[in-house]
Amino acid sequence: MTGGGRPLRLAVLTVGAVAFLFPFYYMVIGSLGKVTTGDLDGAVPRPGNTTTGNYESINGAISLGRSLVNSGIFTMGVLLCTMVFGVLAGYALARLRFRGRGTLFAVLLLVQTVPFQLLMLPLYVLVVRDYGLGDSYLGMILPFAINSTAVFLFRQFFLQVPAAFFEAARIDGAGELRILWQVAIPMVRPALLSGALLTFIGPWNEFLWPFLVTKDADAQPLAVSLAGFMSNLQGTVANPTGALMAGACVLAVPAVVLFLLFQRHFTQTDIDSGTKG
Amino acid sequence: MSTTGIPAPTTAPRQPRRPRLRLPGIGALFVSPYVLFVTAVFAVPLGYTIWISFHRFYFTAPGTDIDTPWVGLSNYQDVLTDPVVRRSFLNIAIFLVINVPLTVVLALVLASALNARLPFRSFFRAAYYLPYVTASVALVAVWQYLFGAEGLLNTLLGDLAPDPSWLVNSSLAMPVIAVFVTWKQLGFFVMLYLAALQSVPRELYESAAIDGAGRVRSFLSVTVPGVRHATTLVTVFAVITGANLFSEPYLLTGGGGPDHASSSPVLVMYQKGIEQAHPDFAAALGVVLVVFVVVLALVARKFTEKGAE
Numbered sequence: 203m204t205g206g207g208r209p210l211r212l213a214v215l216t217v218g219a220v221a222f223l224f225p226f227y228y229m230v231i232g233s234l235g236k237v238t239t240g241d242l243d244g245a246v247p248r249p250g251n252t253t254t255g256n257y258e259s260i261n262g263a264i265s266l267g268r269s270l271v272n273s274g275i276f277t278m279g280v281l282l283c284t285m286v287f288g289v290l291a292g293y294a295l296a297r298l299r300f301r302g303r304g305t306l307f308a309v310l311l312l313v314q315t316v317p318f319q320l321l322m323l324p325l326y327v328l329v330v331r332d333y334g335l336g337d338s339y340l341g342m343i344l345p346f347a348i349n350s351t352a353v354f355l356f357r358q359f360f361l362q363v364p365a366a367f368f369e370a371a372r373i374d375g376a377g378e379l380r381i382l383w384q385v386a387i388p389m390v391r392p393a394l395l396s397g398a399l400l401t402f403i404g405p406w407n408e409f410l411w412p413f414l415v416t417k418d419a420d421a422q423p424l425a426v427s428l429a430g431f432m433s434n435l436q437g438t439v440a441n442p443t444g445a446l447m448a449g450a451c452v453l454a455v456p457a458v459v460l461f462l463l464f465q466r467h468f469t470q471t472d473i474d475s476g477t478k479g
Numbered sequence: 480m481s482t483t484g485i486p487a488p489t490t491a492p493r494q495p496r497r498p499r500l501r502l503p504g505i506g507a508l509f510v511s512p513y514v515l516f517v518t519a520v521f522a523v524p525l526g527y528t529i530w531i532s533f534h535r536f537y538f539t540a541p542g543t544d545i546d547t548p549w550v551g552l553s554n555y556q557d558v559l560t561d562p563v564v565r566r567s568f569l570n571i572a573i574f575l576v577i578n579v580p581l582t583v584v585l586a587l588v589l590a591s592a593l594n595a596r597l598p599f600r601s602f603f604r605a606a607y608y609l610p611y612v613t614a615s616v617a618l619v620a621v622w623q624y625l626f627g628a629e630g631l632l633n634t635l636l637g638d639l640a641p642d643p644s645w646l647v648n649s650s651l652a653m654p655v656i657a658v659f660v661t662w663k664q665l666g667f668f669v670m671l672y673l674a675a676l677q678s679v680p681r682e683l684y685e686s687a688a689i690d691g692a693g694r695v696r697s698f699l700s701v702t703v704p705g706v707r708h709a710t711t712l713v714t715v716f717a718v719i720t721g722a723n724l725f726s727e728p729y730l731l732t733g734g735g736g737p738d739h740a741s742s743s744p745v746l747v748m749y750q751k752g753i754e755q756a757h758p759d760f761a762a763a764l765g766v767v768l769v770v771f772v773v774v775l776a777l778v779a780r781k782f783t784e785k786g787a788e
Contacts, residue, residue, distance in 0.1 A: 207694070211592040215599075218589050219606040222666070225621045226609065228631070232624060240630040291513035300506030306514065313521050315715075317723040317772065319745045320765045323752050324524035324531065331538060348516045378505045407614035409726045410745075414753065425616045429730055432620060443624055450617035461612045465605055 229454070232447035233257070239443075256444035257452075263435050263445065264419070264427040266452060272339075273406060273423035279343040280405040284352050285398060291348070292356025293382050297368060307357075313350045319410065321345075326414050337421040342405075342412050349401045356397055359390040399464050403457050424453050531762035538756055554763035564764060567735075567742045568771070570653050570728075571721040574743075577657035579717045582668055583710055585661070590672035591702060607666035615663065619730045622659055643737075652732045652741035659727060660720060668716075671709050679705035714779040722772045725749065744768050 228245060232238045236253045243251075260266060294300065295307055325345055335341030363386060371381045387394065409425045416422045422430070428449045436442035532554050534547045558564055593603060610618060625631050626645040633640035645651050679702065687697040724743035728735045734750075735742030744764060752761025 208595070208597070211595060211597060214588060214592040215597070215603045218585075218592075219603055221662070222606045222609060225618065225625065226613075228625065229617070229621045232621075238624075240624060240627055241634045242631070245631060287512040287516070290509040294506045294509035298506030298509065300504075300510070303506070306510060309517060309521075313517060315719065315772075315776070316521070316525070316769060317719055319723045319725060319748075320769050320772075321521065321524040321528065322745070323748060323758055323761045323765060324527035325520070326753065327531075327538070327758060328524065328527065345520050347520070348513055350517075353513060378509075403612050407612075407616075409614070409616050410749075414749075425614050428620070429616050429726075432616075432623075432730060433733070446620050447624065450620040454613045454617040457612050457614065458609060461608065462605060465601075465608070 226454070229447050229450050232444060233451045235444050236441070237444075238441055238447060256441060256448035259439040259441065260431070260445040260449040260452075263438055264431050264449065266424070266449070268420060269422060269424040269427045270452070272421060273425070275339050276342045276408075276412065276423050277402060277405045279339060280346045280349065281398060281401050283343070283347040284349045284401045285394075287348050288353045288397075288401075289356050289387070289394070290382070292353050293360050293386060295353070295357045296360035297386070298378065310350055310354055314354065318345065322410065322414065325411075330415060335415070337416050337418045341415045342423070345411060346405050346408070349404060352397045352401050355400070356390075356394070359393040359397075360386055363389050395464055399460060402460060406457050424449070428453055528762045528765050531759055532766050534759060536759040536762070538758060550759075554759045555767070557760055558763045558767055563739050563742060563747055564744070566739045567744045567747050570741060570743060571724070573653045574657045574660070574721045574724065575717055577654055578661050578721070579714055581658070581661045582665060582713050582717065586665055586668035586672050586713070587702070587706065589665070589669045590676055591698065593669065593673055594676045604670070607669045609666065610663045611666040613663075615726045616730065618663060619659070619727060622655075622731060626655060646732050647737050649737045649740035652737065656724070656727045656731060656741055659731065660724070664716075664720070668709075668713055671712060672706055675706040675709040676702065711780055714782075715776045718772055718775045718779060722768055 231247050232244060233256050234247065234252050234254070235244060236251050236255065238244055238256070257266075295303065295310070329341050329344060330336040333341070335344070367385055367389070368381060371385045376384070407425060408423075409429060412423050413426045413429065416426060419427060419430070428446075431449060432446060436446070439445045533549060533551065535550050536547050537545055539545050589607065593600065597603075623630075623646065627633075628644040628647075630644075633644060641648055641651055645655050683701045683705070684697055687701050692700065721743075723745060725745040728741045728743050728746050729749075732741040735746045745768075748761040748764050748768075751764070752758045
């Protein structure tokens with residue numbers, strides 16, 4: 203695989219990129235059409251056929267602002283819990299000794315292989331029926347509160363920090379919380395950022411659980427209200443496909459923008475510079 | 480309520496304190512929220528679902544007591560003899576047969592193409608990752624628009640368009656879902672293979688070249704075995720995704736139609752358990768599904784690791 207073949211590589215990659223990006227392009231163009239149809243005309247933007255009316259109609263049908271606020275609170279709740287409790291757990295799993303550490307780590311791996319959907323029914327019975335948390339933010343957040351994949355990632359990041367840093371801090375008499383905050387976190391900050399991004403896209407894009415928990419339209423996050431529009435409300439607007447594409451754009455943009463902003467942090471790490479200095 | 484770390488006032492001579500003694504306490508403290516979370520959201524529901532699956536269980540208002548008699552394996556019997564359940568497992572099989580090879584081939588080809596110094600490399604990486612970070616609901620909406628009866632694809636195909644159209648065609652609905660999921664998640668696997676490719680020793684390619692291997696030959700005999708662990712992960716991940724399928728059949732094919740041809744076990748769990756209020760049936764189906772996932776994941780692992788020797 204060394205040398206040569208550059209035009210071939212670029213050709214393959216370009217074909218791939220078109221296949222990946224075209225639906226996004228089509229979504230944006232569709233959201234701006236006065237009449238959104240599936241024929242070839244619909245795939246090309248035309249000045250005469252452009253409007254922002256679809257954004258207004260989807261807003262009228264599912265009250266976009268309210269749904270976005272619900273999505274935001276749901277996502278931020280999960281993010282906050284994962285960043286606080288997940289970082290503590292990841293640090294302890296990587297760097298502290300305590301009884302049951304090995305067992306907890308095994309459980310952590312197990313939790314990730316058993317799909318959440320399989321627990322949906324008992325969780326539904328517990329959360330909605332027994333605890334009465336239907337249509338509430340707490341009910342939405344609870345099953346995702348601490349993202350286990352993120353805890354696993356955080357553990358890996360803290361393991362990569364050379365032990366010498368921790369020993370030095372302990373000899374200086376720093377407590378564990380102080381070591382975590384002032385030594386460990388600064389060293390893995392770029393990695394934590396990608397953990398946060400990963401945690402963000404989960405609840406932001408999640409459909410099934412909030413769909414089960416929220417029956418009241420005012421409590422639904424955007425993914426749920428948009429799906430509701432897709433299955434029942436299309437008849438209520440003049441250009442249903444355009445309105446649906448507009449809603450899809452609004453749902454897609456936050457995650458896509460965050461990803462594009464932070465993607466360079468995925469590869470970067472400050473750890474090497476810390477050991478060489 | 481333990482008193483660790485707070486020595487009771489005594490007259491006995493003080494033991495020299497070991498500095499490490501406080502560590503066990505703080506470690507346990509740090510993980511305690513996570514332990515509580517795993518107990519409440521994983522262990523208890525898992526136990527509860529098994530308990531429900533062996534009882535006749537009804538939804539009741541909070542505080543109401545109602546008999547939930549032990550029924551042994553009867554819920555399991557109902558699950559295993561239900562034609563819709565059988566169809567949903569067959570659908571996962573169809574899903575896996577399409578999704579796994581397609582994912583492995585496409586991800587490996589794209590990752591190999593990316594594995595060099597190229598212009599626009601980070602653009603390509605970002606492009607491939609985009610569907611992975613985007614909400615299923617948004618992407619399903621676009622695919623419905625692309626694959627609908629009057630969608631762009633049918634317009635392009637003209638007379639070649641399938642009849643009935645893609646999403647309402649009983650032999651095409653499930654394959655479309657499998658292709659959709661492949662497309663949505665491919666970026667993740669491209670990155671996985673890219674990382675795996677970087678650990679394949681360059682000398683192997685050089686010695687293959689000396690032995691007269693062409694590009695294709697060295698791809699097959701150096702690259703493919705070199706990324707075997709990534710392939711195992713793809714397979715295991717595909718099994719878990721297949722077992723989890725819900726939004727795609729529910730939204731893309733209008734509730735798993737036509738005639739359950741694109742139904743999935745989780746969709747059946749939702750329909751039986753919540754829509755039709757048979758949580759005991761759904762719980763038993765959930766347990767069967769967990770067993771299915773574990774067995775398939777183990778088989779996938781065995782199968783792909785076997786070629787290593």
